[in-house]
Amino acid sequence: MSGASVPPASAEPKQVEAQRGSFGLGTASALVVGSVIGTGVFALPSALAGFGPISLVAFALVTVGALALAFTYQALTKRIPGSGGPYLYARDAFGDFAGFVNAWSYWITAWAGNAAIVVAWVGYVEVFWNTSHDKGWSIVIALVGLWIPAAVNLSGLRGIAVIQGLTTVLKFIPLIFMATAGLLFIKSANFGAFNASGGSAMGAISAAGAIALFSYIGIETASVAAGRVRNPGRNVGRATVLGTAACALVYILGTLTVFGTVSHGALLTSTAPFTDSANAIFGGHWAGDAVAVAAIISGAGALVGWTLVVGEMPQAAAADGLFPRRFAADSRMGVPAFGIVIGTVLASALTIVSYTSFATVFTTVVLLSVLTAVIPYLFSAAAQLYWLMTEGRRIRAGHLARDIGVAAVALLFSFWALAGSGYQAVYYGLFCLLLGVPFYIWLKAGRGEYGETPVRPHLATGILPTEGAHR
Incomplete structure (x- = not known):
């Protein structure tokens, strides 16, 4: 893109002012x-019931990939x-177009995922109201x-922090x-056939x-909103690993409990499987x-967090001119208001379409958001491998082999998840x-x-790459 000027430092505020964040490690x-823990986990056992207990094997493999x-x-x-997470990593390693593809794909994941979360959330609200599922x-x-x-x-970061901690x-x-x-x-009798799908294992x-x-x-x-986190180089990574490990523990064991306390036939048609499981354990309905x-509270907390992400991702891309400039600015309350509103409008539209057009609303929207999420995961793992292969000589051999192995597992996991999304999800995604x-x-x-991409400062340091270096 010869003829284009290098963007001013202010165009990437969150990449160079990472210390201004408001969120601590907690x-x-x-x-x-x-x-991560929204209402998806509360609805997931029903979505997996059609495969039978073999889905717990899948859950274990997914947990390894997630870690x-x-x-x-x-x-x-x-x-x-800086803020932007997968977008920043792909752009820095592979250029503007790769960065845009990741920002665009993850943006779809964020608002489509909100549609999936809210569909599961409705199932638990309807335990108390609209029990006929009109x-x-x-x-x-x-x-x-x-x-x-x-x-x-839209009310500001303080309200987001309070809601996230409480929920x-x-x-x-x-x-x-x-x-x-x-x-x-x-009870073992509740599990049904190990592979209930009727197909290959x-x-x-x-x-x-x-x-x-x-x-x-x-x-x-946490990496997407890293610009909002204090000392992100330390706190974001810790929060990501600790949060994932905690979620993995309750996910696998909780799903196992539901499979073993609700009959397979009942689980197939349940809209609130954890509720059915608790009723089976204690009797009655209380x-x-x-x-x-708890599921309603959980879903509300997840939607608050994801609604922030809906605005953060396009804001990071807009700072580099890869999304419309309207997405770049914070409101007076210090949040990406334009992105939040547009993302919520799109999630609302997808929710309405899903209820009126899809027979299996939750599963269909889930697979769409999974597909668009896997692409940024794949590029992130690829960016890590690229940097390790080109700059790994500065890392001790043992650590380098470990890091390459972890990144390779993440990359292979992303391809596996992409292959399992199904034809309909691949088509729509x-x-x-x-x-x-x-x-x-x-x-x-x-x-x-036009032409070649101009030489830009490194996103984290602001230093121009040396001659012969990437970009």
Whole structure:
């Protein structure tokens, strides 16, 4: 892109002013846990029931991949501590277009994921109200569930921090119980056939793994909002690893409890499986109602966290001219208000379409958001491998082999999850992804750029690369 000037330092404020953040390690960890543990985990056992207990094998494999990604993001954040996460890593390693593809894909993940979260959230709200599951009222409840978190975000960072801390504590109480004491009530007769899908074991594991991956989407949220975190090079990586490990523990054991306390047939049609499990353990409805309340609180916390991410990702790209400038500015309350509003509008539209067009609403939206999330995961792992292969000579041999192994596992895991997403998700996801190409052309033409990419300062340090270095 000869003829274009190097952007001023102020165009990338979060990359060079990472210390201005408002979140400490505790809040950053709560953001990870709050974003990862939404209502997805509370609805997941029903989505996995069609595969049978073999899906627990998939869950274990997904957990290994998620931890590999968490360690990869820990290393990446130490290298580039600014807001934007996967977008920054891809752009710095592979150039503007790769950065745009990641920002665009992850942006879709964020608002499409909010649609999936709110669909599961509605299932637990309807334990108390609209028990007949009237579709019109379900849509109304879903829209309320999307716009209240948007209002919390628009009120400023202090409100976000308070909500994340409170909801993280409240959501963990029932999940920890189900993942520990609940195991004592398991009955083997409830599990049904090990592979209930009727297909091959590998096919069932791959397909179940793609659904299970949705439970871990959000492990990167601290890196996406790193510009809001104090000492991000230290705190973001720790928050990512600690949050992922905590979620993995309650996920696998909690899902095992549900599989073993609710009959397979009942689980297939359940809209609130953890509620059904609690009722089966204690009898009556009070325990299930308590779990439903926890799921509602959990979903609200996740939606608050993800609504912030909906604004953060395009804001980071807009600072580099790879998204419209309207996304770049903070409001008077210090939040990316334009991105938050646009993302919530899109999530609302997808929710309405899902309820009116898809037979299996939650699973369909989950697979779409998984597909668009896997692409940034894949590029992030690839960026880490690229840097290790080109700059790894400065790392001790033992540590280099370890880091390459972890990044390779994260990369292979991303390909595996992509393959398991299914034809429908690939169709819709690829269509949404490719819609970004004309959008990118419009942005590039609007800046009057052509030819080769100009030499830019390193995103983290502001230092120009030496002759012969990448870009």
